[in-house]
Amino acid sequence: METTMLTETQIKKTKPESKMVRLKDTAGLAIEIRPTGAKVFTKEYRFDGRHRKDTLGEFPEVSLAGARARALEINAAVKRGEDPRANDLRHIQKVRLLQAKVAEEEAAKEAVVPHERRFDVVAEAFIDKRALEGVAQSTLDKLNWNLGSLARGKFKGRDIGSIKPPEILGLIEAIQAEDKIEKAKDIHRKLSQVFDYAIGLGLVEWNPAQMTKRAVVRRKGGRHPGLTEAKDVGALMRAIRLYPDGSGQNTRAALLLSAYCFLRSNELRGAVWSEIDFEKATWSVPAERMKGHKGIHIVPLARQPLEILKALREWEGEDVDPDAYIFPMSFRGDRYMSEATLNAGLRRLGYNTRTQHCHHGFRTTFSTNMNEQGWNRDWIERQLCHTDKDDVRMAYNKALYLEGRSKMMQAYADWLDKVELENQKA
Template sequence: MPLTDTRIRNLKPEKTPYKVADGGGLYLQVTPNGSKLWRMRYRFEGREKLLSFGAYPEVSLQRAREKRTDAKGLLADGIDPSAQAKADKAEHAALTEHTFANISAELVHKLRREGKAETTLNKKQWLIDMANADFGETPIRDVDAPMILKTLRKVEAKGNYETAKRLRSTIGQVLRYAIATARADNDPTYALRGALIAPKVSHMAAATDRDTFAKIVRAIWAYDGGSPSTRAALKLMALLYTRPGELRLALWEEFDLEQAVWTVPAERMKMRREHVKPLPAMAVEILRELQSETGSNYRAFPSLIARNRPISENTLNQALRRMGFSQTEHTSHGFRASASSLLNESGLWNEDAIEAELAHLGADQVRRAYQRSRFWDERVRMADWWSGEIRKMLMKSD
């Protein structure tokens, strides 16, 4: 007997689920908790299968019968209603859920869980936001080369060629993640490789001859401006030649001043591997003096303005500008090139030991591990020698 709304409303739950048929394979399943669920049994290619239409009364009796009629029509055309329902669901998700913005957010979350540095993630999000402003709500499968190029041209029009290049790369990263997770079929950014204006490559300015570098060293030790954090950081950049972000973001817990070592955590290293640096006595002395100023803060180099934040790379570069060194002469990142050039020119040290101290890692994993253990003693001697050279530079007058 076909169902009626009155009959359905009067159906009471029992201890076990039971079914009440409406005909044509459609029935209502009443569960012990009182739910009334529409189901339809059918056969396709000799196999019995089941469709779910939702719950009553959200899906009315009339709507459930319409769904049954639609399913019968598909069967008449040789189409499996279950397969069609899955395809419809996937299509709906592609239009409403699998947008560029949603998938890019997933990617950023994945990178954060993988331990990528917060600075890296912020830069990535900044680029993604540019793309989201133009096509964030577009289904990922509909993002095409002309759409992307329009966004890139807007960045190029401002003369930001390097940003446009990085934006293309980041958009491509999102699209390739969508391909890997079966929500896109191709990456149209490949077709745009030759479409952008190539940015002019500019290297970080650095003093790589001894006399010029010595002038910078003397200026730093004579500098009485800025905060204790800034003055100490500049001295340590000259002594330790780390990447600026590795130093200025340092926490006091990373330094073992008794053992004279500094352990830089993997998440702050460019190659995402922990890096242990030997500290010469001169560096330990500077750190102990700084600790008397900032030791109450968990950060070793807190900002003078916001104590919960570190000093910025711009702060270090501005201090160099105040000392009279232009951005084409030397930058905070330039200490690495200065040290690398002068250490190699000395002829005293194994090139691999210098590379290990700079945390420049080659392609071979085994060789990297071998370098770290084999060259530690040499790196300790090299750190002491380099601090001795700094002392000689300080003793020599212009």
């Protein structure tokens, strides 16, 4: 049979539809035209007896010729018995080492700035201070990611007093231009905190980030869309259940647990096995991972999420470390699943996370339907861990309404299964 090869003209002319369109090329290469308009190259292959599907990049940033070359490289690596992903990691490490060396050489050429006045030094000291204050690991991760990238890049070696408002404005506007509004806000906020810290150290007399706060786009509330109609929720559950195998197994399980337990992203992604009590059917989320650090949060586990966790546990084997992450990163077992993974998974299923349903939207789905079904509002609010700032008893009584909440959680899980089955029959 003659193999049909793609052309760039064909890719450009193919328009997005309500469902993903997949165009095949040669050597296991394909391009997915997603409902969002993104055109992404993927490569399927088998390694070590397992099916894999790797993302090679988005068209036109990655050309058809470049994607084909990478597909052939993967095939060649598999034929040699080498893991293509390991090859990618080695390549990334080499590139990073080269970039670091170039950056060091450039920094050496610049005028000498007193060590204590360097932006990167001040930023690192601020991050260390926040760590000593006992902030959540997710907060430290964001500080290291956002401030660290500036300390290693744009502002590395700069005298903190030489950074002016127009530079910060240009940085923030560039991020906003990519429609990364929340990231722009977060970086701006953390820059402002570093400059306030520098004022306290006597290094600067004013905060240039504060002078640009009007430039940061501020979206109104309602930024967490969630499906509430039974037929729509059923379709979502069905879509998650059919999430592609291979590398998507953990994502599918995480999304299903999100639907049944509706924890916030960090509360779910950072979970370790010791938090799950299979005998009591509870999930105890520690205070440091809860919003506001308001004590341990107990999630009564209905039959369905408990079965998912048992299956994941059996997959890990008998000797799993109690402190091991339930959802580790693919190549970094010492770190948990990326913050972007869950929303990316929903987008892969065809949902617009800005207007239809995002990960936080599972909480909206639960709240709306349980309130409509007449369940006790105190049980609902406690399960969502919504507490008044002054209500200490509510915050720290981790077992509050536990018996009632257990009944409610099972009823909700059964309702999700019911609407999913109705969607399957429709």
